[in-house]
Amino acid sequence: MPLRVTFVAAARSSSLLAERFEDDRQLDQAGWDEVQRAAGDLLPLAAADLRYCSPTPRSRATGDALGYAPLVQLALRDCDMGRWRGLTLGEAMAREPEAVDAWLADPRATPHGGESLLGFISRVGGWLDTRPADDGGRIVAVAEPSVIRAALVYALKAPPTTYWNIDVRPLSTTTVTGRGGRWNLRLDGIAPQPSRT
Numbered sequence: 001m002p003l004r005v006t007f008v009a010a011a012r013s014s015s016l017l018a019e020r021f022e023d024d025r026q027l028d029q030a031g032w033d034e035v036q037r038a039a040g041d042l043l044p045l046a047a048a049d050l051r052y053c054s055p056t057p058r059s060r061a062t063g064d065a066l067g068y069a070p071l072v073q074l075a076l077r078d079c080d081m082g083r084w085r086g087l088t089l090g091e092a093m094a095r096e097p098e099a100v101d102a103w104l105a106d107p108r109a110t111p112h113g114g115e116s117l118l119g120f121i122s123r124v125g126g127w128l129d130t131r132p133a134d135d136g137g138r139i140v141a142v143a144e145p146s147v148i149r150a151a152l153v154y155a156l157k158a159p160p161t162t163y164w165n166i167d168v169r170p171l172s173t174t175t176v177t178g179r180g181g182r183w184n185l186r187l188d189g190i191a192p193q194p195s196r197t
Contacts (some may be wrong), residue, residue: 002177003131005139006045007148008066010059011035012013012170020088021081024076026057027065031170035065038171042066045173048140050131052076062171063142075127076143079150082114109159118160120146125154129180148174155183 011031012019020103027035053063053070055077063070084092093100095108099111110115115123123146131139143151145168153163155176168174175186 001133001137003133003137003139003179004175004177005119005128005131005141006048006173006175007151008042008045008062008140008142009055009145009148009168009170009172009174010054010062010142011038013058020086021078021084021092024057027061031062032065034171035062039066041143042173044144045140048138050139052139053142054078054144056144059142059144068140068142068143069142070142073127073141075123076141076147078144078146079117080114081121082110082112084112084114104164107163117163121150121153121160121163124150128154128176128183131179133179145170151176152185156185 004151011027013025013028013031042067048068051063051070052073053059053068053076055072055074060070060072075153081087087095089100096111102109102111103117107121110116128151141151147169149163149166152158152166152174153160155178156162173188175188176183177186178184
């Protein structure tokens with residue numbers, strides 16, 4: 001039986017323009033309000049056999065607010081951004097424009113002294129590949145959008161630079177099915193009803 005891993009993107013704790021590398025801030029009131037509005041659609045995922053989350057405060061708070069009681073998974077932490085931790089992309093660019101350009105262009109680059117994009121994708125993919133199939137087929141994981149982007153690049157065996165072309169919105173869901181090394185992206189939606197004529 002294939003595994004079904006549904007990622008839920010953590011609610012935001014700031015505007016998208018103020019997103020910071022390895023942001024450890026708690027959910028703000030706007031984030032809590034977003035969780036409450038989305039809860040009706042996301043609560044059924046609490047029935048998953050296994051429930052996990054990233055170690056960030058907003059991922060844990062999102063999972064708890066949705067009734068998941070998730071287990072923290074260190075492998076689902078955000079990319080280690082070294083000395084850029086806590087900065088916005090704009091702030092890092094203002095301080096070290098050539099280093100940011102190198103980081104954006106080369107998935108193996110670590111000009112910030114932290115983890116490479118390729119290393120980050122591999123770490124998240126390793127977590128995905130080691131999910132225990134014997135413990136149940138349905139898994140939910142609340143994670144930072146960056147972690148979900150890394151998981152998708154890994155699952156689809158896409159080039160690492162594809163990471164920059166994936167947009168994961170707060171409280172969106174993304175599902176992959178399969179098992180270790182063989183994953184498929186599953187897009188769920190409402191099927192159109194046949195017209196009655």
